[in-house]
Amino acid sequence: MPRGDASDSSQHMENETGITLFDGLIWGGAALSLLGFAGLVWCIVIVWRARRAQLDDAQMRDVMSRVLPLNLGALFVSVIGLMLVIIGIFLS
Numbered sequence: 001m002p003r004g005d006a007s008d009s010s011q012h013m014e015n016e017t018g019i020t021l022f023d024g025l026i027w028g029g030a031a032l033s034l035l036g037f038a039g040l041v042w043c044i045v046i047v048w049r050a051r052r053a054q055l056d057d058a059q060m061r062d063v064m065s066r067v068l069p070l071n072l073g074a075l076f077v078s079v080i081g082l083m084l085v086i087i088g089i090f091l092s
Helices: 006-013 021-052 057-091
Strands: none
Touching: 021 057
């Protein structure tokens, strides 16, 4: 007769490789978070290069206006990845 504890339910969710759905959610979220972090670093590098080039105000505003959507997108991807990691941890 099955005991009915949490280990029984997690064993049924494992596939042949021994990785659960929640492990995939955690690792996928971590990869997504790292991708977003790389995007944030890329945005920092672009702005840093523009500052070192000592651009005038109009050119600097142009660089910043092009980088801002990339920055927000990278931040969004990173936050979604962290949310997936937390959901995977809570549900596993």
